Amino acid sequence: MKRLILGVLVVLIMVSCHQVSKPEKPKNLISKDKMLNIIIDMSLLSATRGFDKKNLDSNGITLQSYIYDKYNIDSLQFAESNEYYTFNLDDYEAIYEKADDSLKVLKQKFQDIQDEEAEAKRKADSISKIKEPDLIPTKHREIKNLKPENLKSLEKKSED
Numbered sequence: 001m002k003r004l005i006l007g008v009l010v011v012l013i014m015v016s017c018h019q020v021s022k023p024e025k026p027k028n029l030i031s032k033d034k035m036l037n038i039i040i041d042m043s044l045l046s047a048t049r050g051f052d053k054k055n056l057d058s059n060g061i062t063l064q065s066y067i068y069d070k071y072n073i074d075s076l077q078f079a080e081s082n083e084y085y086t087f088n089l090d091d092y093e094a095i096y097e098k099a100d101d102s103l104k105v106l107k108q109k110f111q112d113i114q115d116e117e118a119e120a121k122r123k124a125d126s127i128s129k130i131k132e133p134d135l136i137p138t139k140h141r142e143i144k145n146l147k148p149e150n151l152k153s154l155e156k157k158s159e160d
Helices: 002-016 032-051 053-058 063-071 075-087 089-129 138-144 148-159
Strands: none
Touching: 032 063, 032 075, 032 089, 063 075, 075 089
């Protein structure tokens, strides 16, 4: 048992001492702006996939294939570019900060649209609840509601 633990420990030490080298810049590196747009779209599609998974699945849409087709890239190009940017932490962090800012702006725009629609619906509901003003003056209403026998008495008064 002690030999097994010692053997596992030696293997772990040897593996942990392995030096990770920085990847070379790929020949077909995805530009920072394109990578930014890819990350934004991936975030949006990930959110919609949880919301409307059946619709996406029934249409055969997968997150990766949609992104690859839209940006005319392949999985290897994305993986190599992603690995390169991961090792260039400043660039990668800047890309993700811009993506986060863009997503916040999109969220605010969406919230503003929802608020405007809710306000318009509220106004429409309140307008439909308002009663029409009584446009017929009171005297006209009294005359309209008079019975024929009462008209004779009014005629006599007007003749006097």
